[in-house]
Amino acid sequence: MKLIDSIEKIKGIGPKKKKEFKKMGIETIEDLICFYPRTYQDRTKIKKISDCRDGEYTGIIAKVIGNGMNIRVNNRNLIITKVSIENNGVIGEAIWYNKPFMKNILKIGKKYYLYGKINKRFYRIQIVSPDYKIIEDQKFIEPEILPIYSTTSYLNQKEIRRYVRFTLDEMKGNIQEYLPDIIRKKYRLCEINFALENIHFPKDKEHYKIAKKRLIFDEFFSIQMALFLIKEQNKQQEKGIILKSTLELEKFIQQLPFQLTNAQNRVVEEIKKDFISGKIMNRLVQGDVGSGKTIIAAISLFIAYLNGYQGAMMAPTEILAIQHYVTLEKLYKNFGIRMLLLTGNMKPSEKKESIKKIRKGEVDIVIGTHAIIQENIEFFKLGLVITDEQHRFGVKQRAQLSNKGKNPHIMIMTATPIPRTLSFILYGDLDISIIDELPPGRKKVKTYQISSNLEEKLYSFVKEQIQMGRQAYIVCPLIEESENMEAYSITTLAQKLKKKYFCTEKIELIHGKMKNTQKQEIMQQFKQGNIDILLSTTIIEVGVDVPNASIMVIQNAERFGLAQLHQLRGRIGRGNSQSYCFLVTNKNNEIVNKRMKTMTDTNDGFIIAEKDLMMRGPGDFLGVRQHGLPEFKIANIFRDMNILKMTQKACKEVYEMKEKSTLEEYILKKFEKKLDQVILN
Numbered sequence: 001m002k003l004i005d006s007i008e009k010i011k012g013i014g015p016k017k018k019k020e021f022k023k024m025g026i027e028t029i030e031d032l033i034c035f036y037p038r039t040y041q042d043r044t045k046i047k048k049i050s051d052c053r054d055g056e057y058t059g060i061i062a063k064v065i066g067n068g069m070n071i072r073v074n075n076r077n078l079i080i081t082k083v084s085i086e087n088n089g090v091i092g093e094a095i096w097y098n099k100p101f102m103k104n105i106l107k108i109g110k111k112y113y114l115y116g117k118i119n120k121r122f123y124r125i126q127i128v129s130p131d132y133k134i135i136e137d138q139k140f141i142e143p144e145i146l147p148i149y150s151t152t153s154y155l156n157q158k159e160i161r162r163y164v165r166f167t168l169d170e171m172k173g174n175i176q177e178y179l180p181d182i183i184r185k186k187y188r189l190c191e192i193n194f195a196l197e198n199i200h201f202p203k204d205k206e207h208y209k210i211a212k213k214r215l216i217f218d219e220f221f222s223i224q225m226a227l228f229l230i231k232e233q234n235k236q237q238e239k240g241i242i243l244k245s246t247l248e249l250e251k252f253i254q255q256l257p258f259q260l261t262n263a264q265n266r267v268v269e270e271i272k273k274d275f276i277s278g279k280i281m282n283r284l285v286q287g288d289v290g291s292g293k294t295i296i297a298a299i300s301l302f303i304a305y306l307n308g309y310q311g312a313m314m315a316p317t318e319i320l321a322i323q324h325y326v327t328l329e330k331l332y333k334n335f336g337i338r339m340l341l342l343t344g345n346m347k348p349s350e351k352k353e354s355i356k357k358i359r360k361g362e363v364d365i366v367i368g369t370h371a372i373i374q375e376n377i378e379f380f381k382l383g384l385v386i387t388d389e390q391h392r393f394g395v396k397q398r399a400q401l402s403n404k405g406k407n408p409h410i411m412i413m414t415a416t417p418i419p420r421t422l423s424f425i426l427y428g429d430l431d432i433s434i435i436d437e438l439p440p441g442r443k444k445v446k447t448y449q450i451s452s453n454l455e456e457k458l459y460s461f462v463k464e465q466i467q468m469g470r471q472a473y474i475v476c477p478l479i480e481e482s483e484n485m486e487a488y489s490i491t492t493l494a495q496k497l498k499k500k501y502f503c504t505e506k507i508e509l510i511h512g513k514m515k516n517t518q519k520q521e522i523m524q525q526f527k528q529g530n531i532d533i534l535l536s537t538t539i540i541e542v543g544v545d546v547p548n549a550s551i552m553v554i555q556n557a558e559r560f561g562l563a564q565l566h567q568l569r570g571r572i573g574r575g576n577s578q579s580y581c582f583l584v585t586n587k588n589n590e591i592v593n594k595r596m597k598t599m600t601d602t603n604d605g606f607i608i609a610e611k612d613l614m615m616r617g618p619g620d621f622l623g624v625r626q627h628g629l630p631e632f633k634i635a636n637i638f639r640d641m642n643i644l645k646m647t648q649k650a651c652k653e654v655y656e657m658k659e660k661s662t663l664e665e666y667i668l669k670k671f672e673k674k675l676d677q678v679i680l681n
């Protein structure tokens with residue numbers, strides 16, 4: 001029997017059962033062995049009937065003291081079987097539903113071990129649908145811990161247990177240990193065969209703990225190692241384009257309207273180093289909202305340009321693409337760089353012309369949405385692709401990026417802070433640079449949770465601030481599904497605000513239903529200070545940069561996740577004046593209050609991300625499918641953080657070991673499925 005064999009090799013599994021197992025994702029011997037129990041029946045736990053608590057699962061040893069009875073419940077098509085039992089002078093009963101045959105199975109006068117759920121009814125103790133085992137001739141049963149699997153109604157626990165037992169016996173000691181001894185010793189990990197045996201049939205709790213640790217380690221290790229190998233392979237596979245920095249770059253940096261922060265300088269140095277390393281750069285630049293990532297992109301694209309290469313930069317929305325275009329155009333004003341904005345909104349003839357220019361090399365820098373990689377656009381000489389990711393790319397899409405042109409350097413920018421532990425799993429294939437410093441002069445945004453009955457006070461404060469020359473955002477969540485409703489609900493709010501509070505201020509709306517040109521015009525007007533209040537749906541959430549805007553009012557704040565609230569708040573506090581964020585909510589429950597408190601307590605995106613992760617769990621935090629975060633069978637990123645950290649170290653150590661070549665092959669094969677999971681997302 002081999003791990004890759006079909007489960008049909010197991011005695012008793014035919015086509016019907018095979019189909020049933022397939023529903024549970026089990027097709028091979030390996031799948032079955034790695035189908036870990038959901039929980040366990042602890043048969044070492046034996047209680048007296050008198051000590052049993054209602055609702056608990058436990059084992060008891062009891063003597064059958066009466067013949068079984070079948071009771072038919074007429075109107076429910078149900079047969080209840082009851083058997084009277086006794087232990088230590090206390091009488092109880094074992095009951096089963098729709099298993100009339102049980103009546104004759106338990107024999108009067110014999111002692112049994114029974115394991116099941118306890119029900120306390122009318123002072124009578126029942127054990128419901130218990131597993132049973134006869135205790136022969138007063139001999140005490142051997143203690144055991146039995147696995148309980150998640151199963152379909154067709155396959156029962158006993159059957160699955162039997163198949164797993166059979167498979168483990170067949171495979172006994174034959175599963176190849178792939179972790180080097182030295183690593184196992186260092187991290188105190190048991191051998192793989194021992195782990196698999198004891199995760200299914202633990203000898204005792206200690207054995208179970210040891211097995212579990214090893215398998216959690218394996219799960220994290222496999223994914224991280226696979227990503228790590230992709231990273232190393234990427235580096236070795238092709239020759240990276242050499243992009244040198246020249247004096248012209250210094251000139252460019254010196255004429256910027258501000259001095260780079262230390263963090264920005266450090267990241268620029270990391271990128272410069274990649275550019276001349278002869279390897280392809282695959283770098284994630286991570287920085288909190290407003291930390292100044294755009295300038296890093298501008299500098300990197302400038303270096304590509306200096307070396308005669310084209311650069312492309314992609315944004316997640318058109319508003320942002322336009323904003324980047326306008327910002328970069330200003331920065332590059334004196335340097336004769338030919339720029340092009342590519343949007344989905346262009347006329348076909350215009351688009352055709354643009355694509356031609358890109359192919360012929362008549363354009364140096366292309367800015368657009370992700371359509372740049374999705375569409376059939378050929379570059380003349382592409383040296384660098386930058387994408388403003390916002391978590392929307394998995395490993396596979398990243399690979400798509402490098403297929404544009406001849407292995408260009410890749411840079412991914414992300415604003416949403418990702419807890420470090422998670423970023424290893426999501427971005428283990430990338431090098432990571434972190435901008436951990438905000439530009440000087442930024443003041444902490446003051447954040448308040450308020451209920452809507454304080455609206456009048458709130459808007460009079462907003463009015464005062466506007467009179468002082470500031471600008472404000474008011475964000476309404478999309479309450480209805482339809483876009484028409486979206487337009488409607490903020491239009492009505494705008495009318496109310498104009499009439500009641502802001503008769504003299506200039507209010508404009510922006511929402512998803514508008515044409516791009518219209519959105520662009522409004523954003524431009526807001527940026528130039530011609531609009532006082534921008535009433536918006538969440539389309540302004542990502543990346544919008546208007547430093548003079550210092551007020552953010554978020555209506556129905558309870559409808560947003562922490563990460564989104566942080567993004568929204570990140571639209572203010574980008575200039576030197578004091579900024580204020582108001583989270584308006586009438587919901588008053590523990591979860592909402594906890595979330596709002598996190599926002600009012602801190603401005604630090606990393607802390608907020610950790611809290612979000614803690615409150616929602618990693619799946620919800622990033623959306624498992626959407627963000628390429630694999631689902632784990634036994635590991636839990638949160639609970640098992642310590643083991644995760646261990647694997648991060650171990651990956652590097654294992655990789656550096658001599659036996660790496662066989663290891664690589666084996667790991668890649670063994671974890672192909674998981675890798676697929678990661679890559680396909």
Ligand SMILES: Nc1ncnc2c1ncn2[C@@H]1O[C@H](COP(=O)(O)OP(=O)(O)OP(=O)(O)O)[C@@H](O)[C@H]1O
Pocket residue numbers: 258259260261264287288289290291292293294295414415439440542543544545547570571574
């Ligand atoms: N070193 C600096 N000194 C002063 N201002 C800076 C500096 N770097 C960037 N800025 C300014 O800070 C603002 C925020 O920068 P940018 O838009 O690049 O942020 P970001 O990191 O992209 O943030 P977000 O993720 O929220 O979009 C901009 O107005 C930019 O001009």
